Amino acid sequence: VTAAPMTTSLPASALRAMEHVQGVRLIRMQRELATFGGRADGGVSREALTATELAARQWLCSLCTGPQYQWYVDDAANLIVRRQGSNPALAPVMTGSHIDTQPVGGWLDGAYGVVAGLEALHALDDAGVTTQRAIEVVAWTNEEGSRFSPGAMGSSAFSDPARLPAFLAAQDAHGERFENARNAALQATPAAQRIALGHPVHAYIEAHIEQGPVMENSGHSLGIVTAIQGVRWYEVTVHGSSAHAGTTPLAVRQDALLSAANMVSQLGVAANERGDEALRCTVGRFEVAPGSINTIADRVTFSVDVRHPRDSELDAMQALLHEVLARHRGACTYEVRVLMQRAPTVFDGRVLAVLEAASRATGTSHCHIGSGAFHDAMYLADSCPAAMLFVPSKKGISHNAGEDTDPADLIAGARALAAALVALAET
Numbered sequence: 277v278t279a280a281p282m283t284t285s286l287p288a289s290a291l292r293a294m295e296h297v298q299g300v301r302l303i304r305m306q307r308e309l310a311t312f313g314g315r316a317d318g319g320v321s322r323e324a325l326t327a328t329e330l331a332a333r334q335w336l337c338s339l340c341t342g343p344q345y346q347w348y349v350d351d352a353a354n355l356i357v358r359r360q361g362s363n364p365a366l367a368p369v370m371t372g373s374h375i376d377t378q379p380v381g382g383w384l385d386g387a388y389g390v391v392a393g394l395e396a397l398h399a400l401d402d403a404g405v406t407t408q409r410a411i412e413v414v415a416w417t418n419e420e421g422s423r424f425s426p427g428a429m430g431s432s433a434f435s436d437p438a439r440l441p442a443f444l445a446a447q448d449a450h451g452e453r454f455e456n457a458r459n460a461a462l463q464a465t466p467a468a469q470r471i472a473l474g475h476p477v478h479a480y481i482e483a484h485i486e487q488g489p490v491m492e493n494s495g496h497s498l499g500i501v502t503a504i505q506g507v508r509w510y511e512v513t514v515h516g517s518s519a520h521a522g523t524t525p526l527a528v529r530q531d532a533l534l535s536a537a538n539m540v541s542q543l544g545v546a547a548n549e550r551g552d553e554a555l556r557c558t559v560g561r562f563e564v565a566p567g568s569i570n571t572i573a574d575r576v577t578f579s580v581d582v583r584h585p586r587d588s589e590l591d592a593m594q595a596l597l598h599e600v601l602a603r604h605r606g607a608c609t610y611e612v613r614v615l616m617q618r619a620p621t622v623f624d625g626r627v628l629a630v631l632e633a634a635s636r637a638t639g640t641s642h643c644h645i646g647s648g649a650f651h652d653a654m655y656l657a658d659s660c661p662a663a664m665l666f667v668p669s670k671k672g673i674s675h676n677a678g679e680d681t682d683p684a685d686l687i688a689g690a691r692a693l694a695a696a697l698v699a700l701a702e703t
Protein backbone atom coordinates (compact mmCIF):
# COMPACT_ATOMS: atom_id res chain seq x y z
CA VAL A 277 0.00 0.00 0.00
CA THR A 278 1.47 3.32 -1.04
CA ALA A 279 1.10 6.55 0.91
CA ALA A 280 -2.29 8.16 0.48
CA PRO A 281 -4.05 11.20 1.90
CA MET A 282 -5.44 10.65 5.39
CA THR A 283 -8.98 11.54 4.32
CA THR A 284 -10.67 8.72 2.48
CA SER A 285 -14.10 8.53 0.90
CA LEU A 286 -15.89 5.21 0.68
CA PRO A 287 -17.06 3.69 -2.61
CA ALA A 288 -20.84 3.24 -2.98
CA SER A 289 -20.41 -0.54 -2.78
CA ALA A 290 -18.92 -0.16 0.72
CA LEU A 291 -21.96 1.76 1.94
CA ARG A 292 -24.26 -0.79 0.28
CA ALA A 293 -22.51 -3.66 2.06
CA MET A 294 -22.72 -1.76 5.37
CA GLU A 295 -26.48 -1.29 4.98
CA HIS A 296 -26.93 -5.02 4.38
CA VAL A 297 -25.34 -6.06 7.67
CA GLN A 298 -28.08 -7.83 9.64
CA GLY A 299 -27.86 -7.41 13.39
CA VAL A 300 -30.15 -10.35 14.10
CA ARG A 301 -28.06 -12.69 11.94
CA LEU A 302 -24.81 -11.45 13.49
CA ILE A 303 -26.01 -12.02 17.07
CA ARG A 304 -27.53 -15.41 16.16
CA MET A 305 -24.19 -16.61 14.72
CA GLN A 306 -22.35 -15.21 17.73
CA ARG A 307 -24.67 -17.04 20.16
CA GLU A 308 -24.48 -20.27 18.19
CA LEU A 309 -20.68 -20.20 18.16
CA ALA A 310 -20.83 -19.71 21.95
CA THR A 311 -22.68 -23.05 22.32
CA PHE A 312 -19.42 -24.83 21.36
CA GLY A 313 -17.91 -25.09 24.83
CA GLY A 314 -20.77 -23.05 26.32
CA ARG A 315 -20.99 -23.06 30.13
CA ALA A 316 -23.93 -22.66 32.49
CA ASP A 317 -22.42 -19.42 33.81
CA GLY A 318 -22.49 -17.84 30.33
CA GLY A 319 -18.79 -18.36 29.70
CA VAL A 320 -17.12 -20.47 27.03
CA SER A 321 -14.44 -23.18 27.45
CA ARG A 322 -13.01 -23.81 24.00
CA GLU A 323 -9.25 -24.11 24.16
CA ALA A 324 -7.19 -24.34 20.98
CA LEU A 325 -7.55 -27.50 18.85
CA THR A 326 -9.67 -29.41 21.39
CA ALA A 327 -12.55 -31.56 20.09
CA THR A 328 -14.85 -28.68 21.01
CA GLU A 329 -12.86 -26.18 18.96
CA LEU A 330 -12.66 -28.57 16.01
CA ALA A 331 -16.45 -28.95 16.10
CA ALA A 332 -16.75 -25.16 16.02
CA ARG A 333 -14.42 -25.05 13.00
CA GLN A 334 -16.63 -27.55 11.21
CA TRP A 335 -19.69 -25.44 11.98
CA LEU A 336 -17.93 -22.32 10.62
CA CYS A 337 -17.44 -24.14 7.30
CA SER A 338 -21.22 -24.60 7.04
CA LEU A 339 -21.81 -20.83 7.10
CA CYS A 340 -20.34 -19.99 3.68
CA THR A 341 -21.07 -22.61 1.04
CA GLY A 342 -22.05 -20.76 -2.16
CA PRO A 343 -20.01 -20.95 -5.40
CA GLN A 344 -18.35 -17.62 -4.51
CA TYR A 345 -16.70 -19.26 -1.48
CA GLN A 346 -13.66 -21.49 -0.98
CA TRP A 347 -12.41 -22.69 2.40
CA TYR A 348 -8.70 -23.21 3.05
CA VAL A 349 -6.56 -24.52 5.87
CA ASP A 350 -2.78 -23.99 6.11
CA ASP A 351 0.10 -25.77 7.87
CA ALA A 352 -0.61 -23.91 11.12
CA ALA A 353 -4.29 -25.01 10.87
CA ASN A 354 -5.39 -21.42 10.29
CA LEU A 355 -8.90 -21.76 8.82
CA ILE A 356 -9.66 -19.30 6.02
CA VAL A 357 -12.72 -18.66 3.83
CA ARG A 358 -12.20 -16.64 0.66
CA ARG A 359 -15.02 -14.79 -1.08
CA GLN A 360 -13.84 -14.45 -4.67
CA GLY A 361 -13.19 -11.03 -6.17
CA SER A 362 -13.47 -10.05 -9.84
CA ASN A 363 -9.68 -9.85 -10.29
CA PRO A 364 -7.95 -13.03 -9.05
CA ALA A 365 -4.53 -11.49 -9.76
CA LEU A 366 -4.92 -9.07 -6.82
CA ALA A 367 -3.95 -10.02 -3.26
CA PRO A 368 -6.97 -10.46 -0.97
CA VAL A 369 -8.10 -8.23 1.87
CA MET A 370 -8.22 -10.21 5.09
CA THR A 371 -10.12 -9.97 8.38
CA GLY A 372 -10.65 -12.31 11.32
CA SER A 373 -9.41 -13.19 14.77
CA HIS A 374 -9.41 -16.40 16.84
CA ILE A 375 -12.09 -18.80 18.16
CA ASP A 376 -10.00 -20.45 20.88
CA THR A 377 -10.61 -19.26 24.44
CA GLN A 378 -8.92 -19.28 27.82
CA PRO A 379 -9.81 -22.37 29.96
CA VAL A 380 -12.74 -20.25 31.11
CA GLY A 381 -13.32 -17.40 28.68
CA GLY A 382 -16.11 -15.18 27.50
CA TRP A 383 -18.30 -15.54 24.42
CA LEU A 384 -16.79 -12.64 22.46
CA ASP A 385 -13.00 -12.57 22.85
CA GLY A 386 -11.72 -13.48 19.39
CA ALA A 387 -15.01 -15.05 18.28
CA TYR A 388 -16.46 -11.61 17.58
CA GLY A 389 -13.79 -10.78 14.99
CA VAL A 390 -14.48 -14.01 13.09
CA VAL A 391 -18.28 -13.70 13.24
CA ALA A 392 -18.27 -10.00 12.29
CA GLY A 393 -16.13 -10.90 9.27
CA LEU A 394 -18.54 -13.66 8.22
CA GLU A 395 -21.49 -11.28 8.64
CA ALA A 396 -19.68 -8.81 6.33
CA LEU A 397 -19.44 -11.57 3.70
CA HIS A 398 -23.15 -12.36 4.06
CA ALA A 399 -23.95 -8.65 3.72
CA LEU A 400 -21.92 -8.55 0.48
CA ASP A 401 -23.92 -11.52 -0.81
CA ASP A 402 -27.22 -9.83 0.05
CA ALA A 403 -26.08 -6.53 -1.47
CA GLY A 404 -25.02 -8.29 -4.68
CA VAL A 405 -21.56 -6.74 -4.50
CA THR A 406 -18.52 -8.32 -6.12
CA THR A 407 -15.34 -6.61 -4.98
CA GLN A 408 -12.21 -6.37 -7.14
CA ARG A 409 -10.06 -8.10 -4.55
CA ALA A 410 -11.16 -11.26 -2.79
CA ILE A 411 -12.07 -10.87 0.88
CA GLU A 412 -10.92 -13.53 3.34
CA VAL A 413 -12.07 -14.29 6.88
CA VAL A 414 -9.61 -16.23 9.02
CA ALA A 415 -9.78 -18.03 12.36
CA TRP A 416 -6.17 -18.00 13.63
CA THR A 417 -4.91 -21.02 15.56
CA ASN A 418 -4.04 -20.92 19.28
CA GLU A 419 -4.14 -17.18 19.96
CA GLU A 420 -4.71 -17.51 23.69
CA GLY A 421 -1.63 -19.62 24.39
CA SER A 422 -3.28 -21.27 27.41
CA ARG A 423 -3.08 -24.80 25.99
CA PHE A 424 0.08 -24.50 23.86
CA SER A 425 2.71 -21.84 24.49
CA PRO A 426 3.41 -19.30 23.04
CA GLY A 427 0.13 -17.67 22.06
CA ALA A 428 -0.75 -16.36 18.60
CA MET A 429 0.99 -19.33 16.95
CA GLY A 430 -1.22 -19.22 13.86
CA SER A 431 -0.81 -15.55 13.01
CA SER A 432 2.83 -15.54 14.03
CA ALA A 433 3.60 -18.49 11.73
CA PHE A 434 1.53 -16.93 8.94
CA SER A 435 3.66 -13.80 9.18
CA ASP A 436 6.90 -15.81 9.34
CA PRO A 437 6.52 -19.50 8.36
CA ALA A 438 10.05 -20.24 9.67
CA ARG A 439 8.53 -20.10 13.18
CA LEU A 440 6.28 -23.13 12.58
CA PRO A 441 8.76 -25.99 13.25
CA ALA A 442 9.40 -24.80 16.81
CA PHE A 443 5.66 -24.47 17.41
CA LEU A 444 4.99 -28.03 16.17
CA ALA A 445 7.14 -29.39 19.01
CA ALA A 446 5.20 -27.53 21.74
CA GLN A 447 3.30 -29.74 24.20
CA ASP A 448 0.20 -29.14 26.27
CA ALA A 449 -0.06 -30.04 30.00
CA HIS A 450 -0.93 -33.65 29.10
CA GLY A 451 2.09 -34.08 26.84
CA GLU A 452 0.07 -33.83 23.61
CA ARG A 453 2.16 -32.27 20.85
CA PHE A 454 0.88 -29.25 18.97
CA GLU A 455 1.75 -31.12 15.78
CA ASN A 456 -0.71 -33.93 16.58
CA ALA A 457 -3.45 -31.49 17.54
CA ARG A 458 -2.73 -29.57 14.33
CA ASN A 459 -3.03 -32.77 12.28
CA ALA A 460 -6.42 -33.49 13.84
CA ALA A 461 -7.52 -29.98 12.89
CA LEU A 462 -6.44 -30.53 9.28
CA GLN A 463 -8.69 -33.65 9.21
CA ALA A 464 -11.63 -31.90 10.88
CA THR A 465 -12.54 -29.61 7.99
CA PRO A 466 -12.64 -31.80 4.84
CA ALA A 467 -14.26 -28.96 2.88
CA ALA A 468 -11.12 -26.86 3.32
CA GLN A 469 -8.35 -27.12 0.69
CA ARG A 470 -4.73 -27.03 1.85
CA ILE A 471 -3.05 -23.69 1.19
CA ALA A 472 0.58 -22.67 1.69
CA LEU A 473 1.27 -20.82 4.94
CA GLY A 474 1.64 -17.04 4.58
CA HIS A 475 0.12 -16.02 1.26
CA PRO A 476 0.30 -12.30 0.27
CA VAL A 477 -2.36 -10.09 1.88
CA HIS A 478 -3.24 -6.59 0.66
CA ALA A 479 -4.46 -5.37 4.05
CA TYR A 480 -5.70 -6.88 7.34
CA ILE A 481 -8.32 -5.58 9.75
CA GLU A 482 -9.14 -7.33 13.02
CA ALA A 483 -12.33 -6.53 14.91
CA HIS A 484 -12.12 -7.34 18.63
CA ILE A 485 -13.67 -6.43 21.96
CA GLU A 486 -11.63 -3.84 23.87
CA GLN A 487 -11.16 -6.04 27.01
CA GLY A 488 -10.74 -2.84 29.03
CA PRO A 489 -13.03 -0.08 30.37
CA VAL A 490 -11.81 2.95 28.36
CA MET A 491 -14.49 3.01 25.64
CA GLU A 492 -17.39 2.31 28.00
CA ASN A 493 -16.21 5.13 30.26
CA SER A 494 -15.86 7.57 27.35
CA GLY A 495 -19.16 6.49 25.78
CA HIS A 496 -17.84 5.42 22.36
CA SER A 497 -19.22 2.51 20.29
CA LEU A 498 -16.23 2.11 17.98
CA GLY A 499 -12.52 2.36 18.71
CA ILE A 500 -9.99 2.76 15.92
CA VAL A 501 -6.89 1.09 17.29
CA THR A 502 -3.81 3.09 16.31
CA ALA A 503 -1.19 0.98 18.10
CA ILE A 504 -0.55 -2.01 20.34
CA GLN A 505 1.69 -1.05 23.23
CA GLY A 506 5.18 -2.46 23.51
CA VAL A 507 6.35 -4.39 26.55
CA ARG A 508 9.64 -5.03 28.33
CA TRP A 509 10.12 -7.54 31.12
CA TYR A 510 13.05 -7.28 33.52
CA GLU A 511 14.30 -9.44 36.35
CA VAL A 512 16.22 -7.57 39.04
CA THR A 513 18.36 -9.49 41.54
CA VAL A 514 19.65 -7.67 44.64
CA HIS A 515 22.60 -9.25 46.46
CA GLY A 516 23.19 -8.55 50.16
CA SER A 517 24.74 -10.58 52.93
CA SER A 518 22.83 -12.83 55.32
CA ALA A 519 23.57 -12.29 58.99
CA HIS A 520 21.99 -12.77 62.40
CA ALA A 521 18.99 -10.51 63.00
CA GLY A 522 19.81 -10.22 66.71
CA THR A 523 23.53 -9.53 66.60
CA THR A 524 24.19 -7.43 63.46
CA PRO A 525 24.02 -3.64 64.04
CA LEU A 526 21.77 -1.77 61.58
CA ALA A 527 24.58 0.45 60.29
CA VAL A 528 26.74 -2.40 58.95
CA ARG A 529 24.06 -4.55 57.28
CA GLN A 530 23.84 -5.44 53.62
CA ASP A 531 20.09 -6.02 53.70
CA ALA A 532 18.91 -7.14 50.26
CA LEU A 533 15.24 -6.94 51.26
CA LEU A 534 15.47 -3.38 52.52
CA SER A 535 17.27 -2.24 49.34
CA ALA A 536 14.85 -4.11 47.06
CA ALA A 537 11.82 -2.73 48.90
CA ASN A 538 13.19 0.81 48.47
CA MET A 539 13.84 0.16 44.78
CA VAL A 540 10.32 -1.12 44.18
CA SER A 541 8.58 1.66 46.06
CA GLN A 542 10.73 4.39 44.46
CA LEU A 543 10.15 2.91 41.00
CA GLY A 544 6.41 3.15 41.65
CA VAL A 545 6.74 6.76 42.78
CA ALA A 546 8.95 7.74 39.81
CA ALA A 547 6.67 6.04 37.27
CA ASN A 548 3.64 7.78 38.74
CA GLU A 549 5.40 11.15 38.67
CA ARG A 550 5.76 10.92 34.90
CA GLY A 551 2.01 11.64 34.75
CA ASP A 552 1.68 9.55 31.59
CA GLU A 553 -1.73 7.88 31.26
CA ALA A 554 -0.43 5.43 28.66
CA LEU A 555 2.38 4.12 30.89
CA ARG A 556 2.09 0.79 32.74
CA CYS A 557 4.72 -0.29 35.27
CA THR A 558 4.19 -3.37 37.43
CA VAL A 559 6.23 -5.34 39.95
CA GLY A 560 4.27 -8.59 40.23
CA ARG A 561 6.84 -11.01 41.62
CA PHE A 562 9.10 -10.56 44.66
CA GLU A 563 11.13 -13.45 46.08
CA VAL A 564 13.26 -13.31 49.24
CA ALA A 565 16.08 -15.68 50.20
CA PRO A 566 16.70 -17.30 52.56
CA GLY A 567 13.26 -16.17 53.78
CA SER A 568 13.88 -16.69 57.49
CA ILE A 569 12.35 -14.50 60.21
CA ASN A 570 15.62 -13.98 62.07
CA THR A 571 18.10 -13.78 59.19
CA ILE A 572 18.91 -10.71 57.11
CA ALA A 573 17.99 -11.45 53.48
CA ASP A 574 20.98 -11.99 51.20
CA ARG A 575 19.13 -12.20 47.90
CA VAL A 576 15.92 -10.69 46.53
CA THR A 577 14.63 -11.18 43.00
CA PHE A 578 11.78 -9.13 41.59
CA SER A 579 10.16 -8.64 38.20
CA VAL A 580 9.40 -5.37 36.40
CA ASP A 581 6.83 -5.24 33.57
CA VAL A 582 6.81 -1.93 31.65
CA ARG A 583 4.41 -1.14 28.80
CA HIS A 584 3.86 1.86 26.55
CA PRO A 585 2.69 2.53 22.96
CA ARG A 586 5.94 4.42 22.16
CA ASP A 587 9.40 2.88 22.07
CA SER A 588 11.02 6.16 23.18
CA GLU A 589 9.03 6.01 26.43
CA LEU A 590 10.08 2.39 26.99
CA ASP A 591 13.69 3.57 26.58
CA ALA A 592 13.07 6.40 29.05
CA MET A 593 11.58 3.96 31.58
CA GLN A 594 14.57 1.66 31.19
CA ALA A 595 16.89 4.56 31.99
CA LEU A 596 14.67 5.47 34.94
CA LEU A 597 14.77 1.89 36.22
CA HIS A 598 18.58 1.86 36.17
CA GLU A 599 18.71 5.25 37.90
CA VAL A 600 16.33 4.12 40.68
CA LEU A 601 18.26 0.89 41.22
CA ALA A 602 21.60 2.71 41.45
CA ARG A 603 20.25 5.33 43.85
CA HIS A 604 18.52 2.92 46.25
CA ARG A 605 20.86 -0.06 46.32
CA GLY A 606 22.21 0.91 49.77
CA ALA A 607 25.13 -1.37 50.70
CA CYS A 608 24.00 -4.06 48.24
CA THR A 609 24.88 -4.90 44.63
CA TYR A 610 22.37 -5.79 41.93
CA GLU A 611 22.00 -7.04 38.38
CA VAL A 612 19.25 -6.60 35.77
CA ARG A 613 18.24 -9.12 33.14
CA VAL A 614 15.92 -8.38 30.20
CA LEU A 615 13.54 -11.36 30.06
CA MET A 616 11.44 -10.27 27.07
CA GLN A 617 10.82 -7.27 24.90
CA ARG A 618 8.36 -6.52 22.15
CA ALA A 619 8.38 -3.15 20.37
CA PRO A 620 5.08 -1.27 20.02
CA THR A 621 3.04 -2.05 16.90
CA VAL A 622 2.03 1.11 15.04
CA PHE A 623 -0.85 0.36 12.67
CA ASP A 624 -0.93 1.43 9.02
CA GLY A 625 -2.06 5.02 8.32
CA ARG A 626 -4.00 4.16 5.20
CA VAL A 627 -5.94 1.29 6.81
CA LEU A 628 -6.64 3.57 9.78
CA ALA A 629 -7.99 6.25 7.39
CA VAL A 630 -10.34 3.70 5.82
CA LEU A 631 -11.53 2.61 9.28
CA GLU A 632 -12.08 6.27 10.17
CA ALA A 633 -14.26 6.84 7.10
CA ALA A 634 -16.13 3.58 7.70
CA SER A 635 -16.74 4.41 11.37
CA ARG A 636 -18.03 7.84 10.42
CA ALA A 637 -20.37 6.27 7.85
CA THR A 638 -22.04 4.12 10.54
CA GLY A 639 -23.18 7.29 12.32
CA THR A 640 -22.04 5.97 15.71
CA SER A 641 -19.49 7.69 17.94
CA HIS A 642 -15.90 6.55 17.59
CA CYS A 643 -12.58 7.27 19.22
CA HIS A 644 -8.90 6.49 18.71
CA ILE A 645 -7.45 4.05 21.20
CA GLY A 646 -4.33 2.01 21.93
CA SER A 647 -4.47 -1.70 22.70
CA GLY A 648 -3.19 -2.85 26.05
CA ALA A 649 -3.36 -6.53 25.03
CA PHE A 650 -1.55 -8.41 22.29
CA HIS A 651 -3.58 -9.60 19.29
CA ASP A 652 -3.06 -11.57 16.08
CA ALA A 653 -3.02 -8.21 14.23
CA MET A 654 0.34 -7.52 15.88
CA TYR A 655 1.94 -10.29 13.82
CA LEU A 656 0.01 -9.46 10.64
CA ALA A 657 1.34 -5.90 10.91
CA ASP A 658 4.84 -7.34 10.45
CA SER A 659 3.95 -8.56 6.97
CA CYS A 660 1.11 -6.38 5.60
CA PRO A 661 -0.70 -3.07 6.25
CA ALA A 662 -2.94 -3.76 9.25
CA ALA A 663 -5.15 -2.14 11.87
CA MET A 664 -7.81 -3.06 14.43
CA LEU A 665 -11.33 -2.01 15.32
CA PHE A 666 -12.56 -2.26 18.93
CA VAL A 667 -16.05 -2.42 20.36
CA PRO A 668 -16.52 -1.72 24.10
CA SER A 669 -16.43 -4.36 26.85
CA LYS A 670 -19.00 -3.95 29.63
CA LYS A 671 -17.10 -2.98 32.80
CA GLY A 672 -13.91 -3.85 30.92
CA ILE A 673 -14.36 -7.54 31.86
CA SER A 674 -12.59 -10.16 29.72
CA HIS A 675 -11.00 -13.63 30.12
CA ASN A 676 -14.04 -14.18 32.35
CA ALA A 677 -17.47 -15.76 31.90
CA GLY A 678 -19.00 -12.32 32.57
CA GLU A 679 -17.50 -10.80 29.41
CA ASP A 680 -20.19 -8.94 27.43
CA THR A 681 -20.84 -6.14 24.92
CA ASP A 682 -24.06 -4.27 24.06
CA PRO A 683 -25.55 -5.86 20.87
CA ALA A 684 -25.88 -2.37 19.35
CA ASP A 685 -22.10 -1.96 19.63
CA LEU A 686 -21.47 -5.42 18.14
CA ILE A 687 -23.67 -4.46 15.19
CA ALA A 688 -22.00 -1.05 14.75
CA GLY A 689 -18.63 -2.81 14.65
CA ALA A 690 -19.77 -5.27 11.98
CA ARG A 691 -21.19 -2.40 9.89
CA ALA A 692 -17.93 -0.44 10.05
CA LEU A 693 -15.95 -3.59 9.31
CA ALA A 694 -18.04 -4.43 6.24
CA ALA A 695 -17.63 -0.91 4.83
CA ALA A 696 -13.89 -0.85 5.49
CA LEU A 697 -13.25 -4.29 3.96
CA VAL A 698 -15.10 -3.36 0.76
CA ALA A 699 -13.29 -0.01 0.52
CA LEU A 700 -9.94 -1.80 0.77
CA ALA A 701 -11.05 -4.53 -1.66
CA GLU A 702 -11.98 -1.98 -4.32
CA THR A 703 -8.47 -0.46 -4.50
Ligand SMILES: [Zn+2]
Binds near residue numbers: 419
Ligand atom coordinates in the same frame (compact mmCIF):
# COMPACT_ATOMS: atom_id res chain seq x y z
ZN1 LIG B 1 -8.58 -12.20 21.69
